[in-house]
Amino acid sequence: MKPVLLLMIPLRDQLLAQLRERFDVRHAPTQVEREAIVRSHGEEIEIVLTNGTIGISADQIDAMPRLTFACAYGAGYENIAVEHARSRGIALANGAGSNEDCVADHALALLLSAVRAIPTLDSACRQGVWRDDLPLFPQLAHKRVGILGLGSIGRKIARRCEAFDMSVGYHNRSKRSDLPYAYFGDAEALANWSDFLIVAAPGGAATRHIVNSVVLAALGSDGFLVNISRGSLVDTAALAEALSAGGLRGAGLDVYEGEPDPPAALIGLRNVVLTPHVAGSSPEALQAALACFMDNAARHLAGEPLRTPI
Template identity: 55%
Template sequence: MKPSLLVLTSLPDDNRERIAASFDILYAPTHEARAKSIAKHGATIRAVLTNGTTGLSASEVDRLPALELVSALGAGYENIATDHARTRGIVLTNGAGANDDCVADHAFALLLAVVRDVPQRDRATRDGIWRDALPLRPSVSGKRLGVIGLGRIGEKVARRAAGFDIDVAYHNRKPRDGVTLRYFDNLRDLARWSDYLVVATPGGAGTHHLIDAHVLEALGPTGFLVNVSRGSVVDTDALAHALKSGAIAGAGLDVYESEPHPPQALLHLNNIVLTPHVAGTSPEANAACVDTFIENATRHFAGEDVLTPI
């Protein structure tokens, strides 16, 4: 008999079929389906597949007495009640490394789009406006980029920056062993040094509004911000004020505090590029995340150690 798996995140049909080969799936990507599945089948559910945004609460864990395994499809797990799950001996895993390239690619897509003003130039071209009527935009190459959160994604952002002859520095809670990039222990100092700031730090209480008015002021009127981590890391009101006042030059966001609803304070601004939390998604990245989950789950139910424990 296949273990019962509660899936709380949206999955394409082909990926669900691959998982269904090994699990009895309860597919519940909406709040209503989630509540019904837990109420009706909670006693038999042995595994949950979710993501950092969707999460799994402590009260939900308590309603799943047979639960053994909780997996985040991507790298983030900020809304999963990990400490509470550990008190039950539940194994926790994530998709670390599965979609890093996709996220780093998207970070640079946002950076290029906002620095070179691609959306506005596209609109101008469609409206018949020639280049002579448009202000010049800065080059991307040869500048300074600060990475906030030099994990796997941050490292890949830094690697891509090297291809643009961009000097890279970073800020973490502490320096990374074996990393030769310049380290700033003070985030404002990094922002002051940088032309671009790319946010790749985990979400959660520890990084809530890490990017505030003071950091944006330090980034300055020629600086650009890109966020591909979690919306909670950036103070939306402070960012809106900085963009309106010219305190910074522009921003590219794949994530925002009001998800899944658009960030109303930013929508009317022309110096920001917005995408709907898609940085980590592509056919290749989605398949790799599912592969990681299947490998972790197969190992767990075979009594083996998982590959990417949280």
């Protein structure tokens, strides 16, 4: 018999079909469906596939007595009850590495779009406005970019920024001895040095609103902010105020507080570029994430070490 899998996230048909070949899938992409399946089929579930945003709670874990393995479809796992799962002996993994290139690409796309005001220029061109009637927008080359969180995605962003002849600085929980970039002891110091600040740190309570009014003030009126990590890292109200009052020149956000609802405080602002949490989504990245889960699940069922354990 196939192992019973609770799939807690939306998944495209082609990927879902691949899962059904290996597992007896209970698909619950909405909160209502998740609650119903855990209530009615919790005793059957052996494996869970979720993501960092949806996670899996301690109560849900306790409602699945046969659960032995849970995996995040992507790198983030901030809403998985990790310690509770471990106390139950449940193996945990994530999709680390599967979408890093895609996220790094999107970070640069947002930075370019915000700094060069691509949406504004696109709109102007469609309205017949010629360049002589438009303001000038800065370039990326020879500017200073600060990366808040220099993990694997942050490092890929840094390499892309180097290709644009930008100087790279970073703030991390600790200084890295294996990289040549300038290190700053906190987010404010990094923002004060930077022309552009890219947020690439993990989500969770420890990083909530790490980009606040103080950090935005340090970035300054000519600064630009990009966030491709989690919406919780940026204080939305402070960002809206800075963008509206001229305290910040522009921003590009793929994530924001209150997802999936759009950030109401930012919608009317022309100097912010928004995308709906798609930085890590491409055909290649989604297939790689599924392959990573399949490999981890196969290893777990065979009693072998996981490929990407949490």
